[in-house]
Amino acid sequence: MDLPAPLLIFYGRNDALGDGLLRIPALRAARTAFPRSHIVYGSQGKSSLTGMLHKHAAPLVDDFRTIVPLSAILAEFARPGGRTTVVDFRAGVPGLMVTGLQLFGRGVRYEPNFAGHLLSLRWGTRWTLRPEHNAWRYHRLIERLAGRHLPFDHRLDVPQxxxxxxxxxxxxxxxxxxxxxxxxxxxxxxxxxxxxxxxxxxxxxxxxxxxxxxxxxxxxxxxxxxxxxxxxxxxxxxxxxxxxxxxxxxxxxxxxxxxxxxxxxxxxxxxxxxxxxxxxxxxxxxxxxxxxxxxxxxxxxxxxxxxxxxxxxxxxxxxxxxxxxxxxxxxxxxxxxxxx
Structure with a gap:
């Protein structure tokens, strides 16, 4: 029996237009680095990635779940025996630490948007400072997952x-x-x-x-x-x-x-x-x-x-x-x- 496809969950708070645009390079990098993964994008509130930017984000994401708790997304998509990774775009060290503790022992790899990546440091992974710009912060999380450098592309296509x-x-x-x-x-x-x-x-x-x-x-x-x-x-x-x-x-x-x-x-x-x-x-x-x-x-x-x-x-x-x-x-x- 085939194991389920690896599950990759992105999670944010609320995505205004600027937030959504700055997340697109990371989503593109993830689709490039993990072509076999089932990618879910979730958020606590509304997201421009399901609004004005939906046509640009849709090829990069298999399922969207907005205004949904992270726990509910895991309950819906995570499967026994499958690999699950959560990339948390939210900021705020206390909240990220609470989420990490909630996921501990559940077989979930957790990549939070911590300052400097210090608290997400793993054995064998070189510690590097988090980039200043938000778009590069999100992108760096994907590079850490992939273990290699990935293309950064923030451009949008324009229909004729x-x-x-x-x-x-x-x-x-x-x-x-x-x-x-x-x-x-x-x-x-x-x-x-x-x-x-x-x-x-x-x-x-x-x-x-x-x-x-x-x-x-x-x-x-x-x-x-x-x-x-x-x-x-x-x-x-x-x-x-x-x-x-x-x-x-x-x-x-x-x-x-x-x-x-x-x-x-x-x-x-x-x-x-x-x-x-x-x-x-x-x-x-x-x-x-x-x-x-x-x-x-x-x-x-x-x-x-x-x-x-x-x-x-x-x-x-x-x-x-x-x-x-x-x-x-x-x-x-x-x-x-x-x-x-």
Whole structure:
């Protein structure tokens, strides 16, 4: 009788868009290193890997179980005599230690996301420091399992249909395209005044500017167009589903000279097509959360007491960073035909 396929379980807390994107390189590495394993992705809460990113994650994962305890996933999938490995993407040493103790003696290999990997050290395994960036942390866990170096690939593919739609939205002009994003939750959203001022400056400089109306707090298309009528806006009025809208954003990112917006999921999304990016950061640890594209300018939001709001960031600082990024692109990549 054949033994069951080795079981590989990934487990996380909640995956916002940025979290899911940073996990994809590890999932790709796992599918490469363990082609015979049955791979399950589970989480305590919702996951973008079953939402906007599902089409990208589906070839890498056999079963998804979101909003499900790890114990329930083990009870469903683990089989007597089979090999089971749990890769725990969650952070927080106390919680990881509790999970490790719960799994002790159950024949489960447990790879937690411990700082420095010190507590997951095994005999015969060389101890190495955990990478600073979250995406490389997750990927390193898979390399430790495999015992070898593995490809790291954070890119996403763009369907031709999305490219066609993006070209149609852009029109026939030859002005370089800049994407703006300002909607977010909490202290991350940009104000109407910021977006309108940034857009107006860039339009005056000869760029085509497209505002991406995404979910969250922040400027409404109507308010923005009242302030800056030359601005173009895309959003829910297109009537696209969440995956199709994500594809369109990727296609626009491919052709854009830059994306300008707050630190968060959109910045990580555009990094998968290597869009040059300006992000306004209101306090995220960028060693852990920096977008994985090659050209990123960071503007730090001013702190007012214990908090920092993106909406308080001077427009001048955002524009200086944007023009600096664009000038460097013209200098270093003149063959791309960016505006001089």
């Amino acid at each position: 249909a999305a490219r066609t739609q993006a070209r149609r939205l852009r029109g026939t002009g030859d002005r370089p395209l800049i994407l703006l994003g300002g909607n977010a939750s909490g202290a991350k959203f940009m104000s109407e005044a910021q977006v309108a001022a940034v857009a107006g400056n860039l339009i005056d400089a000869g760029y085509q500017v497209l505002y991406l109306a995404t979910p969250g707090d922040g400027p409404t298309p109507q308010a923005l167009l009242a302030r800056e009528s030359r601005l173009s806006v895309i959003g829910p009025e297109l009537g696209l589903g969440v995956e199709a809208f994500g594809d369109l954003l990727l296609a626009l990112g491919e052709m854009a000279a830059a994306y300008v917006g707050m630190e968060g999921g959109l910045g990580h999304l555009f990094a998968t097509v290597m869009t040059p990016t300006v992000i306004v950061n209101n306090g995220a640890n960028l060693e852990r959360w920096r977008p994985l594209s090659n050209r990123v300018e960071v503007v730090t939001a001013p702190r007012r007491g214990r908090t920092a709001n993106v909406a308080d960031t001077p427009v001048e600082a955002i524009l200086e960073a944007t023009h600096r990024l664009l000038a460097a692109g013209r200098r270093d990549h003149a063959d791309l035909g960016l505006l001089s």
